[in-house]
Amino acid sequence: MKIFVTGATGVLGRPVVRMLMDDGAEIVALSRSAANRESIVKMGATPVDADLFDVESLSRHITGCGAVLHLATSIPPVSKLRSADALIMNDRIRDAGTKALVEAALASQSVKTFLYPGICFMYADGGARWLAADDAEIRAPSPLRSTLAAERHVAAFDESKTVRRGITLRFGAFYGATSRDSRDMLNMARKGVVLPMAPDDAYRSFIWVDDAATAIHAALENADSGIYDVVEDVPYTQREAIEALARAVRRKRLWRLPRWMLRLALTPELRELVGRSQRVSAKRFKDITGWQPDVRDQTDGWVRVAREVAGA
Ligand SMILES: NC(=O)c1ccc[n+]([C@@H]2O[C@H](COP(=O)([O-])OP(=O)(O)OC[C@H]3O[C@@H](n4cnc5c(N)ncnc54)[C@H](OP(=O)(O)O)[C@@H]3O)[C@@H](O)[C@H]2O)c1
Structure with missing residues (x-):
């Protein structure tokens, strides 16, 4: 199958493109710069120059594809998140970008699946309760409203509920050796320091x-239209996560920076968001698709980040 991908050069985009190509898919990837074009070619995919916000330019390349994956995003580094306009482009990519892609996909007639990677951080604080998309209360402050708008555009792709599929996978926070945030946390931990995002007992x-x-691959193969949570099997509390990170860098404990330091980097809305307890379950997605995460929890995950960063 031919698949149109935005964000192919991103942290998520790269492994997605690699896995789909290994499975025989032909990838057409939106490109917006010479550097990014070169990366896409190196990955073995076909770069196409298109404007994410222009339906006509998207349509030219989407026609003939069977699926569209909208993996682009523009989240600035944590140090820039306090600025008033930090998330304007990201909001545009999620809202106007998803809308334009959906319009182009509908016009193409060939696209049967539209997939968007949402986020499960939008759930209200649930304490120690398990949370899932079908019944969790949504509490989305302004930085998250554009992702809800994107989900609505994805749902509109699938109004008939028969011929086409609109799939949103609400992911937990990404981590891995290719993630800048994970590498930063690991480097701090190696120096013996951690900055807790949430209270100790928050999941x-x-x-x-x-x-x-692999979840995106599984969704393309087996999921119906809808919204699914995709997280590792055993969400840790903040305390457990810090202990796992300490073990991964072979330290007995990490010295905790005070949480008020988050004020230097995050707006009050973002601080409230990252401090929520969200013990999310991927059970429904796993039951429907048969997907299983390779990394079940942060004990395994942080050891792998440490090993992969050391080997790189
Ligand atoms: N990170 C997380 O913890 C997390 C958690 C849950 C869900 N998600 C979602 O997963 C998706 C992928 O995230 P990621 O971490 O892989 O992002 P990322 O590493 O920051 O990658 C961003 C990608 O978007 C492209 N891009 C940036 N601005 C663009 C624009 N104006 N037009 C077109 N493409 C543009 C970039 O291309 P260039 O090479 O040109 O820069 C890059 O390929 C996002 O929807 C994100 O919200 C992320």
């Missing part, structure tokens, strides 16, 4: 990046 749901990619 935070993660997903190993390569497992997010």
Whole structure:
């Protein structure tokens, strides 16, 4: 199958493209710069120059594809997140970008599946309760409203509920050796320091990046239209996560920076968001698709990050 992908050069995009190509798919990837074009060619995919916000330019390349994966994003580094306009482009990519892609996909007639990687951080604090898309309360402050808008565009792709599929996978936070945030946390931990995002007993749901990619593959094969949570099997509390990170860098404990330091980097809305307890379950997705994560929890995950970063 021919698949149109945005964000092919991203942390998620790279393993997704690799896995789909290994499975025989032909990948057409949106390109917006010479550097990114070169990366796409090296990956063995076909780069196409198109404007994410222009339906006509997208249509030219989407026609003939069987699926569209919208994996592009523009989240600035944590140090820039306090600036008032930090998330404007990201919001545009999620809302206007998804809308334009859906319009182009509908016009093409050939596209039967549209997939968008959402986020499960939008759930209200659930304490120690398990949370899932079918019944969790949504509490989305402004940085998350564009991802809800994207989900609505994806649902609109599939209004008939028969011929086409619109799939949103709400992922936990990505981690892995290719993630800048994971490498930063590992480097700090090697120096014996950690900055906790949430209170000790708050659950935070993660997903190993390569497992997010296998989940996309599984969704393309076996999922119906809908919204699914995709996280690792055993969400850790903040305390358990710090202990796992400490073990991975062979330290007895990490010195915790005070959480008020988050004020230097995050707006009050983002601080409230990252501090929520979200113990999310991927059970429904696993039951429907048969997908299993390779990394079940952060004990395994952080050891792998440490090993892969050391080997790189
Ligand atoms: N990171 C997480 O913890 C997390 C968790 C849950 C869900 N997600 C979702 O997963 C998706 C992928 O995230 P990621 O971490 O892989 O992102 P990433 O590594 O930052 O990659 C971003 C990709 O988007 C492309 N891009 C940036 N601006 C663009 C624009 N204006 N037009 C077209 N393409 C543009 C980039 O291409 P260039 O090479 O040109 O820069 C790059 O390929 C996003 O939808 C994100 O919200 C992420």
